[in-house]
Amino acid sequence: MIKTLTIDIGGSGIKALVLDEQGEPLGERDRIKTPQPATPDAVMAVITQLASQQGDFDRVSVGFPGVVRQGIIYTAVNLHPDWHAYDLAQQLTARLGKPVRVANDADLQGMGAISGKGVEMVITLGTGFGTALFTDGHLVANLEFGHQRFRKGQTYEEQLGRAALKSVGPTVWNNRLLKAIAALSHGFNYDRLYLGGGEVKQIEVELPENVTIVSNVLGLIGGIKLWA
Numbered sequence: 001m002i003k004t005l006t007i008d009i010g011g012s013g014i015k016a017l018v019l020d021e022q023g024e025p026l027g028e029r030d031r032i033k034t035p036q037p038a039t040p041d042a043v044m045a046v047i048t049q050l051a052s053q054q055g056d057f058d059r060v061s062v063g064f065p066g067v068v069r070q071g072i073i074y075t076a077v078n079l080h081p082d083w084h085a086y087d088l089a090q091q092l093t094a095r096l097g098k099p100v101r102v103a104n105d106a107d108l109q110g111m112g113a114i115s116g117k118g119v120e121m122v123i124t125l126g127t128g129f130g131t132a133l134f135t136d137g138h139l140v141a142n143l144e145f146g147h148q149r150f151r152k153g154q155t156y157e158e159q160l161g162r163a164a165l166k167s168v169g170p171t172v173w174n175n176r177l178l179k180a181i182a183a184l185s186h187g188f189n190y191d192r193l194y195l196g197g198g199e200v201k202q203i204e205v206e207l208p209e210n211v212t213i214v215s216n217v218l219g220l221i222g223g224i225k226l227w228a
């Protein structure tokens with residue numbers, strides 16, 4: 001059996017889980033707080049620790065909260081500027097001695113959540129505001145729509161990221177979320193929107209019929225899809 005260690009790097013926590021070939025968890029999810037400052041060295045040390053705690057695995061999938069191409073990091077707004085141009089796949093392979101594939105965290109979450117039919121959009125509500133778009137199961141792009149202008153001169157992430165939730169409180173944040181869903185629905189005309197990420201537990205409003213809340217664990221389960 002091929003075992004895949006999946007790592008989800010977030011702004012507040014780094015999570016790990018080993019999956020079998022079907023994407024079924026083989027053990028318990030592990031989480032260590034994201035070190036501050038979240039430099040590559042500090043985060044790599046946490047990943048190495050999580051990997052040793054998870055035991056046996058043959059390959060590694062990583063969800064990263066920024067722009068990533070061919071394993072190389074381009075942006076990491078909620079981690080640290082030193083991530084720019086960091087070859088995460090190569091560095092992690094050197095440390096763990098296993099093949100590594102890296103994708104944007106929202107894209108990975110999406111791969112675990114979507115049905116593969118029609119236009120499907122994914123939003124992650126955590127430290128940042130992650131976005132992913134799929135048509136018939138194919139990823140359209142590393143979208144980064146969270147940094148687009150939303151309302152009142154602010155981006156989606158500035159209005160709906162964890163910092164905003166803390167400062168305006170859940171009621172205002174929930175109303176903003178409904179406005180964001182309406183804007184994204186008009187802009188992308190998706191068949192279904194999935195909401196993931198650690199802060200979905202704060203949702204207390206009724207959502208449109210074509211919007212589904214998904215488990216944050218899918219951010220890890222999606223890791224199996226990088227090897228399909």
Ligand code: BGC
Pocket residue numbers: 064065066067075077078104105106124126127128129130131144146157
């Ligand atoms: C990053 C995205 C990421 C999102 C959620 C944003 O700040 O730019 O790449 O998907 O946060 O972590």
